[in-house]
Amino acid sequence: MPNWTLKQLESFVWVAKLGSFRATAERLNTTQPNISVRISQLEAVLGVRLFHRDSGSVALTPIGHSLLGHAERVLVASEEFSQQSIRSDQQIGILRLGVAELIAQTWLRDYMLDLRQVFPNVDVELRVDLTINLREELVSRALDLCLLNGPISNFNITNVDLGSVPYLWVASPRLALAGSDIATLAAHTILTHARNTRHFVELSAHFRELWEKPMRIVPSSSLSACLQMTIDGLGIAPLPRTVVEKPLAAGELVEIPYHWKPSALVFTASFAHTPASFLLRRSAELASDRAARHH
Incomplete structure (x- = not known):
């Protein structure tokens, strides 16, 4: 009997978070049919139905709900294991970064240089906007990391303190x-x-x-x-x-x-902590270090 794969678990977690096969395919840089195949294969391996599918809508089944936390913990452990052997300069991909205007006018340039030095092979897509808009984009996973007027009260979001400005x-x-x-x-x-x-x-x-x-x-x-x-x-x-x-x-x-x-304005570097990401966690830490030097 074949075993499940990390890609299948990753697809399972993202479909559960985004509620969409299409959005998951865009997030994981693949096609919607690939995501559907991964979920079907995972369901076949486990012998359970993870999602209800009805006219394009996707919802977790009760067993899907019970397995989601376990899948997230497996991905966290896999991410931590991988980062023991992968250097920062081997990280590749795109960081979708949202930034409040105050930070954009002050220490954003230095932070971007920090990111390039630590993650030279990661491309940054930058959006400067009002915090209220950045919050929505982060919670919906349209943005990966936001430097904004926080913290964000959402159980899926980690907030790293960036200090305050009177x-x-x-x-x-x-x-x-x-x-x-x-x-x-x-x-x-x-x-x-x-x-x-x-x-x-x-x-x-x-x-x-x-x-x-x-x-x-x-x-x-x-x-x-x-x-x-x-x-x-x-x-x-x-x-x-x-x-x-x-x-x-x-x-x-x-x-x-x-x-x-x-x-006073309180700022945080905020990102979704599931699935786990070394890139996001380290980028938030770099923002905290840069904010501390600026203040």
């Missing part, structure tokens, strides 16, 4: 602000992050609670655009410290010592 209130010196109280701030356009961010929610709630008169809060999905508009004197803004350090040093911005600030 906010500073800043303005162009051309505005010549006469004070730093709430009335002074409310008299100006306040520039902020996009509406679907925690930053915008906190900012709106703060002024709604303490200021009853009309005021203007202008959100933007682009951190760089928000920074430039602040430098140009189009409004004032609470911005991450790492973004405003150079403009402050150059005299393009001045700090406003307002008593309240949005919560």
Whole structure:
């Protein structure tokens, strides 16, 4: 009687995670018929039915559910065994990397150089986007690793700490602000992050609670655009410290010592830990090391 193979187990785990033979084929760089054959062969070897298949939909059977954890542990053990003999420079493939804009504007370049040095034969597909979008892409497995405003609360996701960045209130010196109280701030356009961010929610709630008169809060999905508009004197803004350090040093911005600030941004390197991947785990560790040096 033939034995099962690691490729069959890998296909089983990915079909269970993605709920699709087609998506699994794309993820494993093969064809949908190959995935179907692997699953059928595995079912034949085990003598059980792992999936219900109905009009294109795929769902685990009860026995499939019970075997999934065992398959994942076998793949983890296989990955750990393989990495004892495979050097980083022998790793090949594609790393689909999602990055929040703040990191893209600060230490992403150095991190990309770190990746190239450790994994010279791995190609990086880069996407810079809002954290809310990156989260969705990571959970759906469209991205492999994300450096974002975390952590992500999902039992399939591992989060590696990348530190935090506090906010500073800043303005162009051309505005010549006469004070730093709430009335002074409310008299100006306040520039902020996009509406679907925690930053915008906190900012709106703060002024709604303490200021009853009309005021203007202008959100933007682009951190760089928000920074430039602040430098140009189009409004004032609470911005991450790492973004405003150079403009402050150059005299393009001045700090406003307002008593309240949005919560500091906490960043994580987040990736799905099943199936196990040395590439993802080591890439997250490299991000943590680079973030620590930057901060």
